Amino acid sequence: MIGISLGCLGINKNKIMRCLFIAFLFISLSLTNSSLDAQTINDNQLWTGGTFGLKLNKKFSVSLREEFRLDNNMSSLKTDFTELGVKFKLNKHFSFAHRFRYIDVPNKKNKRRLSFDAYYSWKKKDFPLSFKYRFRFQDTKKFNSKKQANDYIRNKFTLKYNASKLVDPYFAYEIYFRFDGKNEFRKTRITLGLDWRLSKKMGLTTFYRLQNDINVKTPTRLNIVGLTFAYNLSLRKKSN
Structure with missing residues (x-):
């Protein structure tokens, strides 16, 4: 799907797509072996939504x-879910974010999630590849429940290729570590996606994600298709 889209745009994609495909196969095969001894539940999901971002100044933004x-x-x-966030940009490489998420679960108790992120970004001028690392601590708890909150540390690595003025393909790998008494890896995510620039203020992200549970009795494997919109504004006035 990604290859077809890039081909229609006339983008020379052979090398970058070959690297992404090899990485995808390698990690997928290694993850499959981790759950051979258990019966796996498979499902297909659709994730769709939108984000409104507001840049307050050079350092702070809200979403x-x-x-x-x-x-x-x-x-x-x-x-x-509905999520509110604030982000602080320390410099061109490091930034930090804090988010609150209210999660509505049909026919079950709703949840709240707090997350704290630290980012490292690398991008070189006139070089098409960029890299981003995200460290996240998240705490999720059901409302009106005496059960202990679920605490995770998540490490996410993203490699993006600046293919054209319209679209950038990317590859991401993420792993979850649960440490609230469990202290073990619990979930992995592999994502292949496209970031589309519709205008200066509007963007669109389309992706396919493979999510696997690990170190559980009955693991779940999810095939996820995603479609998310973004609209961004800035309060900063451009200097003449």
Whole structure:
């Protein structure tokens, strides 16, 4: 799907897509072996939503995100959430963020999630590849529940290729580590996606994600298709 889209745009994609494909196969095969001894539950999901971002100044920005996630082969609503966030840019390489998410779960207790992020970004002028690392600590808890909150550390690595003025393909790998008494890896995500620039203020992200549970009795493997919009504004006035 990604290759077809880039081909239609006339972008020379052979080398970058070959590297992404090899990396995708290598990690996918290694993850599959981790759950051979258990019966795996498979499902197809659709994640769709949008984000509004507002840049306050050179250092601070805020965001509002709404998303809906469908499971059971994209036939029923699993969750929808609203998320508020604030981000601080220390310099061109490092930034930090804090987010609060309210999660609505149909026919179950709703949840809240707090997350704290630290980012490292690398990009060289006139070089098409860029790299981003995200460290996240998240704490998720059900409302009106005495159960202990679920605490995770998430490490995410993203490699993006500046293909054209319209679209950038990217590859991402993420791994979850649960440490609230469990202290073990629990989930991995592999993502192949496209970041589209629709205008100076509007963007679109389309992706395919493979998500696998690990170190659980009955692991779940999810095939996820994503479609998210972004609209960004800035309060900063451009100097003449």
